[in-house]
Amino acid sequence: MAKIAVYFPGIGYHCDKPLLYYGRKIACEQGYQDYRNIHYTYNGGNIRGNEEKMQEAYEALFSQAEAELADIVWSDYEDVLFVSKSIGTIIAVSYAKKYELRGVRHILYTPLAQTFLFAPAHSCAFIGTADPWSSTDEVIRLAKENDIPIAVYEGCNHSLECEDTLKNIENLKDAMQKTLDFCKKKN
Numbered sequence: 001m002a003k004i005a006v007y008f009p010g011i012g013y014h015c016d017k018p019l020l021y022y023g024r025k026i027a028c029e030q031g032y033q034d035y036r037n038i039h040y041t042y043n044g045g046n047i048r049g050n051e052e053k054m055q056e057a058y059e060a061l062f063s064q065a066e067a068e069l070a071d072i073v074w075s076d077y078e079d080v081l082f083v084s085k086s087i088g089t090i091i092a093v094s095y096a097k098k099y100e101l102r103g104v105r106h107i108l109y110t111p112l113a114q115t116f117l118f119a120p121a122h123s124c125a126f127i128g129t130a131d132p133w134s135s136t137d138e139v140i141r142l143a144k145e146n147d148i149p150i151a152v153y154e155g156c157n158h159s160l161e162c163e164d165t166l167k168n169i170e171n172l173k174d175a176m177q178k179t180l181d182f183c184k185k186k187n
Contacts, residue, residue: 002079003033003081006036006081007024007035007036008082009037010087014039017085019085020083022176023107026179031079038069039068040068041064048133062095080105081105082095082106085110089111089115094118106120106123108123109126110131110160111127116142126150127153128153128154128156128158160175
């Protein structure tokens, strides 16, 4: 069975940071040998709390992601996995919706509330309770309304980290175990 995984980073969280790096390793071990790391940039400054800048960033990054994925023939794959982080979660789910990619599965690391506007099916999510980019309660509520299992990490920020390095490693291991379990599931 042909499988592909696509990695949609955040603005300051590239594909070689822990969640996406180890998430990619896990997926590769599960047969997603064909993968694509999306590389995009946005230099519009701090967007947190500014809806206009957030929309501008989304549009710029979405356009860049479209260009990077333009050569993929999605029908060549029987299993498509989108792994995303932060604003990348919005880009991944809206891309799947725009291009009507049926059956695509999503791993949503620290999704933003706007992610759920696109009702991502076949998903799992991860959030920290001290995430300054998200209203944790709202993201948890939206995940539950969309029947998306969500792992919540107490005291963790937008990178799912806290001030205790060993706790961060423990949390990363837990997130990667859940990522592995999700990769093994069939739609």
